[in-house]
Amino acid sequence: MSLTVDLNADMGESFxxxxxxxxxxxxxxITSANIAxxxxxxxxxxMAETMALAVENGVGIGAHPGFPDLQGFGRRRMHLPHKTLANFVRFQLGAAQAMARAASGRVRHLKLHGALGNMTSEDAELARVCYDAALSVDPDLIIMVLTATAQEEATRALGCAWAGEIFADRAYNDDATLVxxxxxxxxxxxxxxxxPRVAAMVKAGAIITGSGKEIPAAIDTICLHGDTPExxxxxxxxxxxxxxxxxxLAQFEGRTA
Incomplete structure (x- = not known):
């Protein structure tokens, strides 16, 4: 059986x-872009320039919300009331939708950024708060999750469309979270x-951790970070x-099982 996978990157992070x-x-x-x-x-x-370039290149557009933390680039953990966090997700998704429409595109997926992504990969309840907020804006949104983590658990509980993600340039712990x-x-x-590392994981259908452990996983998309020199x-x-x-290589369709 032939394998198909999506390539995504976080972008639109200039200021x-x-x-x-x-x-x-x-x-x-790439085939999908997660836009700050x-x-x-x-x-x-x-945002406007990045959306326009994505449309021009036929790349799928995703919203990439994170904590309100410009100084820390969203990589510092914050503890916000669930209501506030939900509204931050809605607020950022709405901005992405507006910019995409203005560029003759549309937001088809959502991926959480940085510390927010890491925290929700460990806490299914927190992930559900964020995803439920996004789906209240667009129930047809595909949620990109860190595969085999609490993020996937949350999407399965919600019954929404989701896509499992692995990282090309990040090492993994034995519980499938990022080092x-x-x-x-x-x-x-x-x-x-x-x-070669990514190709091996896709062929195996598993995350290969730093210790060599293989964790069976749904691998629909591979993240290629854009903020490193290489x-x-x-x-x-x-x-x-x-x-x-x-x-x-093709844009993911989203799965519900």
Whole structure:
């Protein structure tokens, strides 16, 4: 049976004159884009430009909400009342929808950013608060989850469409969560390592952790970070490795089981 997988990247994270990431280059390689909504990064001009480039390249558009933490790039954990957090998710999704429509596109998926993503991968109740808020705005939204974590548990409980994600450039713990960025080896910088590693996981249908443990997982999409110097080289390596193994590349459709 032939395998198909989506390639996604977080982008639209520049702010005013400060450029973050090589979005234009990545949009020629990936099939889905997670676009910052102004809370952890991005601004209206950056959002508009990134949405337009995604439409131009035929790339699927996703909202990428995070904590309201520009200084910390959304990577600092915050503890907000559930009502407030739900409204932050709705607020950011609405901004993304407006910008996408103005660019003749549409938001088809949602992926949580940074610390918010990490916290919801550990806490299904918190994940459900965020996802339920997003689905209250658009019930047809596909939720991108860190596969085999509490995020997946939350989407299954909600019965919504979801897509399982693994990371090309991040190391995994044995519980399928990401190794904290403060730990040595948490981020993979070698494109020659990233490509074959991802291809092996897709073929195995499993996350391969730092210890070598294989965790069976739904792998629908692979995240290629855009905010590292080697981002484009890693993206090209991953795409080439997958194609060499006969894996087709296409936007995910979302699953409900």
């Amino acid at each position: 005013g004159p400060w450029v973050m990431g090589r979005d234009a280059d990545l949009l020629r390689i 909504c102004g809370a952890h990064a991005g601004d209206p001009d950056v 904290d960025r403060s730990r040595p080896g948490a981020v993979i910088h070698d494109a020659g390592v990233a490509g 981002a484009v080289d890693i993206a090209r390596s991953v795409r080439a490795a997958l194609e060499a193994e006969g894996v087709a």
